[in-house]
Each structure stands twice: as structure tokens, then as C-alpha cells.
Amino acid sequence: MNKQMSLKSFIEGLPKAELHLHIEGTLEPELMFAIARRNNIDAFFDEYGSIEELKTAYDFKGLNDFLDVYYKGVKVLKTERDFYDLTFAYLKKAHSQSVLHTEIFFDPQAHTDRKQVEDQVDFKTVITGIHRALVNAEEKMKISTGLILCFLRHLDPDLATKTLEEALQYKSWIVAVGLDSYESEHAPEKFKEVFKRAREEGFRTVAHAGEVEPTEKRLRKVRPTEYIWQAIEELHVSRIDHGILSLKDEKLVKVLKNKKIPLTVCPLSNLKIGIVERMEIHPLKEMIDKGLRVTINSDDPAYFGGYINENYLAAQRAFRFRKEDLCKFAKNSFEASFLDGTEIEKMIEKLDGYMNRNA
DSSP: HHHHHHHHHHHHHHHHEEEEEEEGGGOOOOHHHHHHHHHOOHHHHOOOOSSSHHHTTTTOOOHHHHHHHHHHHTTTTSSSHHHHHHHHHHHHHHHHEEEEEEEEEOOHHHHTOOOSSOOOOOOHHHHHHHHHHHHHHHHHHOOOEEEEEEETTSSSSHHHHHHHHHHGHHHHHHHGGESSSOOOOGGGGGHHHHHHHHHTTOOOEEEEEEESOOOOTTTTTTTTTTHHHHHHHHHHSSEEEEETTGGOOHHHHHHHHHHHOEEEEEEEHHTTTTTSSSGGGHHHHHHHHOOEEEEOOOOOOOHHTTOOOHHOOOOHHTTTOOHHHHHHEEEEHHSSSSOOHHHHHHHHHHHHHHHTTTT
């Protein structure tokens, strides 16, 4: 067995956590078609005549192009069973890739605030289906989970507040709130008040920032890292999701390093939507070299061509990471999680044992 194959096998068995995963982004084409048939969604089949035709739409030209397809896909999800099947399918995949703990994003507003009233799904249906799958997976596969409610930044902040109010009756099911969707024209600071309320309710906070540069017209001469700064200073986040523009600002790098703010990086996602042209020029390696706490994740794997192991492998091949480097990513993922200290220690013990057996 050559060295590359050995490292592939090492990655496959490496205990790890996944912290940047959109559950709606795990909707594989085959499951999407099956659910569309089950729910008799004729409009979906008018748009996509076959799985092959759907896959041709995955040639994304950028983040917004991807999101346009993504929001079309989620419309097939209608019932509690749909959300259960979606979530459980991902958890089976994660378990098969040695994920011990995963913190899953979900976008309730992508279902509750759909443009057509007949397409809307109530919050209870969405979260109950997801939660039931999380519980069953923990029982059957012993995979630890957490659920993060994300607000859609292209919608009015008042709708985010309404969503938070709906979520409070399911408070024990949710570990944090986040911010995602079309980044470039929607500043984190718009959501300052709803994030403040969420923190007062005891939720942790995270936000997508620094994936693409801001383009808001009202922000004149805005720095490329403006939204990362806002996420830290206005939303008081525990983690930055993506954050790959951080290197454009040395002061920001120092803040991220000194405060040990983790960045949940998604290499294949960045490649697939054209943020980087080749994996070899991805900022991942430089981020590590500068001492940033980076984790590797899959983002929306059904659309971006790989789950967490494929992301680890792509990064390893691009930068010739050693086993020690890969273990560092895995350790970062546990330390950056919202698990309590005792659980983190248990996870790291399993990681250390794996490393000792496979050094």
C-alpha cells in the first residue's frame, strides 16, 4: 500500500467532529427525487426531468448561484418524515466516516417563509423531524449531536426575531443560533438585536462571515474582513463559519488567534463555488501556519462533491499534510465544539488512542 492510500485509510478511521454542516445541504439528488415523488410535487419535475438533469445544475458560478439551486431543492421537504429521513441519512453517512460528534445547522425560514403559502411548512414540523432523527441516531449509532438554528440573512431581521420566538418552546433541543445565506449584501450587524436576545436566552452564537467579500452599497470603502469583525464585535460569536478572508487583515488574525476563535473551514465548498480555483491555493495552510484554530468540514456535501472525509483528503493531497496535522484538525474540531469539558476530554482521548495505534 502506498503512502497516499495509507493516509486515505487513516482519514477514514480518524475520530473527528463536524461543526459546519447544513442539513438541507445533505439532500442527495436521489433522496430529493424520492421525496418529491412521495409528496407529489409536480413543479419540481417540471424543473428537473431526471437526476442527471438536476446534477447539471450543480455547475455553480458562485455562492449566489449555488443558493438559488439550494432553495429550489429544499421545497420538496414538506413533512416531519421528510426532515427525519434527510437528517438520519446524513447521520448514517457521518457515522460511517468516523464522526463522533456533529453540530448541524438547519434553516427553518427556508421552510416557514417560502414565498408561496401552500409551500410553507410550520416550524414544529421541521424541528420535530430533525430532532427525532438526532435522538434515534444517538441511541442507535452513539453519535453525539447538537442543533444550530440559522437565520437567513437575506430576509428581514424581524422575521429572524419571529423565528427565535417560535424556537423558544424547543429551547432544550437547540444549542446555538447562527447566520447564513447570501452573504455579500447582508451585514451581520443587521441581526445584532436578535443575536442579543438569543444570548440572553442562553444560546451560543456563530455566524457565516468572510466567505465572500461585502458588496453592500451603503458600506463605502468596506474592508474585505468587515463582516468577520461585525460577527465578533456585534454578534459576539463563539465561532466564525468559513472566515477564509481573515488573512487579508493582520489585526484580525491576531484577534482570532489571541481569543482562540475557531474557524469552520469547508475546502471543497470553496473550490466548488469558485472562491478558489485550485485546492493548492486555498488559504487553509497559511491559516494554520499563522496559528488560527481551523477545523475541516463539508458545508453542503450533496452539492459540493464530498462529505467530511473527502474534505480532509482533498486538503491532505493539496498540502501533503502528515498524520499529525490531520489529528490537529480533528482535535481542533472537538475543542471548538459546544460539548462540555468532560465530553471533549473523552473525545480527545479516543483521538489520542487512535493516533497512538496508527502512528
